[in-house]
Amino acid sequence: MQASARPASPLSPLRRGLGAALLLASPFFPLLPARAALDAFGQPVAGAWPGKVATEAELRADIGADRAYHDALASRARPTLDAFGGLPGSGAKLGLAANGFFHTEKKGNRWLLVDPLGNAYFHLGVCGVAIGDTYTVTKGREGDFAWLPPADGADRYPSAWREGNPGVFSFYLANEIRKFDHPHDPAEFEVRMIDWLRQWGFNAIGAFSPLPPAVQAQAMPYVAHLPLDPGTAGIPALPGIPGAWDPFEAANRERIDRSFAKSVAARRDDPLLVGWFLANEPLYEDLPKVIPALKADHACKRELVAFLREKYGTLAAFNAAWGMAAPSFDALGDTALPASTRAAFDDLHAFTGRFEEAYYRLVAETFHRYDSRHLLLGSRFQPGTINDEQLCRIAGKYVDVMSFNYYTDAVDGDLLKRIAGWAGKPLLLSEFYWASDADSGLSGGRSVSSQRERGLAYRNYVEQAAALGCVVGVEWFQLIDEAASGRWFEGPGGERANCGLLGVTGRPYKEALAPMIETNDAIYAVWLDGKKPFAFDNPRFSTAGGDTKTTTAPRATGPVRVDGTTKNWPGIPPEIVPASRLVQGVVVNGQTFAATFKLCWDDANLYLLADVTDPTPMRNGYGQKGAALWLGDGLEIFLGTEEVGAGGPLRFTDRHLLVGATGPGKAAVHFAGRTAEQQTPVEAVVVPGGSGCTIEAAIPWAALGLASPPRPGIEFRFDLGVNDSADGRNRRAQLMWNGTDKNSGDRTRWGRLKLLP
Structure with a gap:
């Protein structure tokens, strides 16, 4: 699931950055009902789908079925690859260098990743080649499971319990034990999975994968993460900004x-190592919000105060620009600084650049003191972070590849080329997947209607990206589905998505894999x-036909209630927003989800009235949590009053208004990305109607940063x-009426x- 906002990529930020405390009873993955929600194989009891396992005998029969499936794949006609998965002879043809390690080169307008043998190498990785996300918390909710082995391990399943974490169990491992009739063997698992990945056409172990000796023994290229987190380096995170x-x-x-x-330094000489990621989804767009609110015991806050003192020289000049009445520059250290003026916004943007440059x-x-041979692969940014020219230009001076956790349906080639152009570096699309709830029993993620559509979505994404000339690889998230009762480290509300190439029973999703293999x-x-x-x-899944539509708002003929x-x-x-304008999720067969809307205005407000056709109207439980209103029924209104002809990241005066259909009567409203102090009252109502509901809002011009009413003929982005x-x-x-x-x-x-x- 992905919001249109930066709450824009919910699965992504939740993945590893926020921690279990925020994920208990997560809105993205609701708590499972009590009483045997999962069967003995870790599958949801409710529902039926092809491949759902009913007996242990079926699991044992899978050994032969898997062998036959992979033998058939091994015999198919496929391109010959070099030892690293690159294309033999391409180095000589393209004039590439062989330096014994992965590196990048640019030939004409095309960026290339080059393997240690000097051949062109398109990185086809899979994240999470591991069993970690198959573990789930069982302690304290044993009634949710139709079967659990003794927690003391007095049977054949001790290796399915997570060592060092009592009450944490993997049904995937239990099914593996049933299938092979012996305890889990990590080395055997890695060898088998690497062989399968190669049969499926992948050529790299992606992020969040342990690196046991089997990876080296099987000579599979891999990526690693720089030790820059509190656990490995003892570096404290900035409050409020994971990563x-x-x-x-x-x-x-x-x-x-x-x-x-x-x-x-220990991996400096390893030719299988493609490179190092610096971070995972650091939300640098929040730096201008967080740093000004810190105390002077943080070095970055002291640096900000020094920056402001240097720029303005006098306290009077600073106070006038920021709309403050600070008694001294020294007092700013322990003062929360509100960014309520354009000058403050511009100053914080400039200081954010100074922070990023230093980082x-x-x-x-x-890094280069200890390793001059491997690539720096960037910070695995989210869309709301990477769409920033200043950040890309700064990062591009220091990294070799810009990594982008790009969850999307239609590949926006203009966006990707713009990012690569700003950075002057190629892109690695470092995390993405699609899920099919209907034939997996799982929830969450970017939903499509079937396993085959998962594979077709992969084909579209990877081939469209590869053809651009600026993308040198991708990494699918991940090898195995997450536990159907929630990933263990996030508690009962953790992610439980059909993101895997294998399900909990170890069966490959062959309908999804078939198109993936074609592309690989x-x-x-x-x-x-x-x-x-x-x-x-x-x-x-297409950006074709993306003409810019224009709607109009006549002046109201009298007072509008x-x-x-x-x-x-x-x-x-x-205006019509038809079902064909679906940009996210799925619509249940036989149901209609669509809308119409109109606008008008007067000197006080812009009015919007939308009639929504919805078989389940007014379902939004976030009336008290404005920033999460996009998760339920409602509207998202986008308005920009400046630089109307320019695209790219949002401007200072752009507004993204969430209107939640929380029930009949007054609607809940929230301006996304703005602090509590920056919220402006908006009158909005929800009225039930025959096939759904009507939502109306009156947006004050002042809420859009306009000091006086606009003139007829003016245009906004909308x-x-x-x-x-x-x-x-x-x-x-x-x-979405026009955009994405x-x-x-x-x-x-x-x-x-x-x-x-």
Whole structure:
């Protein structure tokens, strides 16, 4: 599931950055009901789908079935690859260097990743080649499971319990034990999985994978993570920004040096190591919100105060620019600084660049003291982070590859080329997947309607990206489905997505894998030889036909009451947001989800009235949690009043308004990405209707940063998203009038709104 906002990529930030405390009773993965929600094989009791296991005999029979399946794959016609998975002869043909390690080269307008033998290598990785996410917490909720072995291990399942974590169990491992009739053998598991990955056409072990000796023995390329987290390096995170730490703190410089001397230097000579990730989804876009609120005991806050003192010189000049009445510059250290003026916004943007420069320079210089042979693979940014020219230009000076956790349906080539151009470096699309709830029994993720559609989505994504010339690899998340009762380290509300290439019973998703294998086999023809990339014939997966639509808002004919009626509204036909404008999720067969809307205005407000056709209307349980309103039924309104002709990241005055259909009566509203102090009251109502509901909102011009009413003829950037939830806690589908599900972090695809007299 992905919001159109930066709450924009919920599965991604939740994955490893927020911690279990935030994930208990997570809205993305609701708590399972008590009483035997899972069967003895760890599958949801409810539902039936092809491949659901009923007996141990079926598991044992899978040994022969798996062997036959992979033997057939091994005999197929496929390209010959070199020892690292690169294309033999391509180095000589393209004039590439062989230096014994992975590196990048640019030939003409095309970026290339080059393997140690000097051949072109398109990185086809799988994250999480491990069993970690198959563990789930059983202690204290034993009634949720139809079967559990004795917790003391007095049977054949002791190796299915997580060592050092009592009450944490893996049904995947239990099924493996049933199948092979012996305890889990990590080395045997790794050898088998690496063999299967190669049969499926993958050529690398991706992020979040342990690296046992089997990886070296099987000579599979892999990636690693720099030891920059509290657990490995003792570096404290900045409060409120997972994955970020203070580069101005002298003690952190010493910690990094000690950590790299121990861990980085040890792998300096390994040719199988593609490179090192610096971080996972650090939310640097939150730096301008978090650092000003810190106390002076944080070095970055002291650095910010010094920056402001240097820029303004006098306290009077600073107070005038920031709209403050600070008694002294020294007092700013322990004062929360509000960014309520454009000057403050610009200053914090500039200081964020100073922070990022210090961070990347420190990491790169320290890294190269201990390893000058391997690649720095970037920070696995989310869309809302990476769509920032300043950040990309700074990071691009120090990393070799920009990694991007790009969860999307339609591949936006313009966006990817823009990022690569800003950074001057190639891209690795380092995390993505699709899930099919209907034939896996799991929930969560970017849903499609079948396992085959998962594979077709992969084909579309990988081939469209490879054809751009700026993408040098991808990493699918992940090898095995997450536990159906929630990943263990996030508690009962943890992720439980059908993200795997294998299910909990160890069965490969063959319907998904078939299209994936086609793409993996064809990747060099697409990447190097100009073969036309596969295009999924589904409008959700295409950016074609993305013309910019313009709607109009006439002036109201009289006073407008926000009551869901059109009294004193001009007599204009509504705009239509049809079911075909689905940009996120799935719509249940036989149900209709669509909307119409119209706009008008007066000197006080812009009015929007939407009629939503929804078989399960007004289901939104986030009335008290405004920032999460997008998870339930409601609207997302996007408005931009400046630089109307420019796309890219959001501007200072852009607004993203969430209107939650929390029930009949007053609607809940929230401006996304703005602090509590920056929220502006918006009157909005929800009125039940025959096939759904009507939602009306009056948005004050002042809330859009306009000091006076606009003039007729003026144009704004505008878009409207419509969200659908079946349970009030999880968004099931999203429609968008003109743009995409990336609207919250990128205004490029927003439409236009013109005010009429």
